[in-house]
Amino acid sequence: MTGTMKAVVLTRFGGSEAFEEQDVPVPQVGARQVRVRVHATAINPLDVQVRRGDYSDVPLPTITGHDVSGVVEELGTAVSEFSVGDEVYYTPRIFGGPGSYAEQHVTDVELVGRKPSNLTHLEAASLTLVGGTVWESFVTRAHLTVGETVLIHGGAGGVGTIAIQVAKAIGARVITTARKKNHAFVHALGADHAIDYTTADYAPEVKALTGGRGVDVVFDTVGGDTLTRSPLALAPLGRVVSLVDIAQPQNLLEAWEVNAAYHFVFTRQNRGKLDALTDLVERGLVRPVIGAVFPLAGIAQAHDLLQAGSTPGLRGKIAIDVSGSASGSASGPAGAVQQRAEVREVVSLRVRPGSGPAFEAAFDRVQTHLTDADGYRRHHLAPALHEDGSYLLEVQWRDLAAHVQGFELSPAHESFMRELTPHLAEPPSVLHVPA
Numbered sequence: 130m131t132g133t134m135k136a137v138v139l140t141r142f143g144g145s146e147a148f149e150e151q152d153v154p155v156p157q158v159g160a161r162q163v164r165v166r167v168h169a170t171a172i173n174p175l176d177v178q179v180r181r182g183d184y185s186d187v188p189l190p191t192i193t194g195h196d197v198s199g200v201v202e203e204l205g206t207a208v209s210e211f212s213v214g215d216e217v218y219y220t221p222r223i224f225g226g227p228g229s230y231a232e233q234h235v236t237d238v239e240l241v242g243r244k245p246s247n248l249t250h251l252e253a254a255s256l257t258l259v260g261g262t263v264w265e266s267f268v269t270r271a272h273l274t275v276g277e278t279v280l281i282h283g284g285a286g287g288v289g290t291i292a293i294q295v296a297k298a299i300g301a302r303v304i305t306t307a308r309k310k311n312h313a314f315v316h317a318l319g320a321d322h323a324i325d326y327t328t329a330d331y332a333p334e335v336k337a338l339t340g341g342r343g344v345d346v347v348f349d350t351v352g353g354d355t356l357t358r359s360p361l362a363l364a365p366l367g368r369v370v371s372l373v374d375i376a377q378p379q380n381l382l383e384a385w386e387v388n389a390a391y392h393f394v395f396t397r398q399n400r401g402k403l404d405a406l407t408d409l410v411e412r413g414l415v416r417p418v419i420g421a422v423f424p425l426a427g428i429a430q431a432h433d434l435l436q437a438g439s440t441p442g443l444r445g446k447i448a449i450d451v452s453g454s455a456s457g458s459a460s461g462p463a464g465a466v467q468q469r470a471e472v473r474e475v476v477s478l479r480v481r482p483g484s485g486p487a488f489e490a491a492f493d494r495v496q497t498h499l500t501d502a503d504g505y506r507r508h509h510l511a512p513a514l515h516e517d518g519s520y521l522l523e524v525q526w527r528d529l530a531a532h533v534q535g536f537e538l539s540p541a542h543e544s545f546m547r548e549l550t551p552h553l554a555e556p557p558s559v560l561h562v563p564a
């Protein structure tokens with residue numbers, strides 16, 4: 130393929146005015162690469178860091194951007210995993226070539242995942258980097274598991290909104306920090322408790338919420354003070370996962386008191402994490418949250434909005450509609466807030482090892498009281514999430530309004546739970562996810 134494409138190019142390090150829209154050559158495809166027509170990308174704090182020169186060895190001019198959702202247009206000679214026309218999503222190799230602020234992108238095929246079929250390109254692009262980071266943090270590194278409690282700092286942000294949903298899908302209890310005005314929002318995503326980080330000290334609050342024990346995992350998306358004080362909220366032998374590299378020395382002395390384990394994550398790109406996320410998304414357990422949408426020509430305004438944070442009302446991700454048709458309606462920040470008020474409920478039930486048949490019989494008995502009209506369905510989670518012989522089962526009530534008043538279980542839920550509870554290894558976990 131020859132020809133040119135539009136791209137937003139960083140010609141010098143600086144403010145958001147340092148970006149220039151240019152016509153540049155379409156990149157060539159190597160043997161194990163694919164060329165993708167980019168329908169959407171998204172903005173990450175990493176893009177801001179690249180723009181302002183935090184990574185001064187990035188050669189200029191450069192195209193940054195770390196999320197792609199689009200359609201395969203050309204295959205390398207040694208690619209058999211995909212076909213032309215497939216919808217895909219991925220994070221380009223970070224610091225490994227041109228990024229995603231462009232109409233077309235070429236990448237190594239092993240980084241590419243199949244786009245979740247129930248997401249728009251805007252939503253899929255909003256998931257790749259933050260979702261991959263959350264997966265790596267909780268599953269690969271911290272081994273967060275059913276029944277554990279996690280403290281997620283910054284629950285209303287790009288990473289936080291996905292972290293809450295993935296933690297709930299795993300079956301954990303979630304405490305998160307967010308401004309007071311974002312508390313209803315983080316609860317709607319599934320958070321069990323929210324702490325206003327602008328007015329309260331989260332460490333004693335977390336201790337109070339956990340009966341003095343502390344949480345099993347702290348997920349640090351803020352860094353600095355949040356990293357050094359995290360052990361004060363941690364249970365003995367707890368784990369801290371931090372995403373934020375800060376150049377100043379940080380004193381981790383408190384960590385010895387609780388025998389803490391630390392994981393420092395700089396997200397790695399691979400298809401495996403995307404496949405796991407696609408699975409969760411297609412089962413309705415995770416849904417990206419888009420706070421604003423801009424066209425490719427609006428990258429500078431998108432950066433300004435990200436840096437302003439939630440003060441002007443941003444929650445979740447800023448998506449970029451590169452093709453102009455990545456969603457039904459793309460617009461600037463004023464009309465673009467797409468936060469989801471509707472929620473669905475998922476009840477996760479962890480069955481005692483060996484109680485499977487008795488549980489199934491009880492389940493079959495109670496489900497005869499429920500009809501399709503109740504918006505009810507069930508399915509099993511992947512076995513990898515629970516390795517102790519028990520299994521996790523979810524019940525979804527799509528018509529939330531019919532069953533749940535103010536997030537309290539209705540009588541139908543209560544009788545359902547009464548029948549099943551004797552067979553459970555732990556109390557049911559009820560979560561609400563965006564519809």
Ligand SMILES: NC(=O)c1ccc[n+]([C@@H]2O[C@H](COP(=O)([O-])OP(=O)(O)OC[C@H]3O[C@@H](n4cnc5c(N)ncnc54)[C@H](OP(=O)(O)O)[C@@H]3O)[C@@H](O)[C@H]2O)c1
Binds near residue numbers: 175283287371
């Ligand atoms: N290492 C990696 O691989 C990796 C990957 C992804 C992200 N990150 C890093 O993770 C951080 C978060 O990324 P993001 O995409 O979620 O950014 P984001 O969308 O800007 O969200 C950050 C959130 O943190 C909140 N916040 C700010 N100060 C806080 C504090 N003291 N306590 C609790 N919450 C606070 C903000 O709320 P307000 O706006 O209301 O203040 C905002 O909701 C960034 O530093 C990013 O570079 C690292």
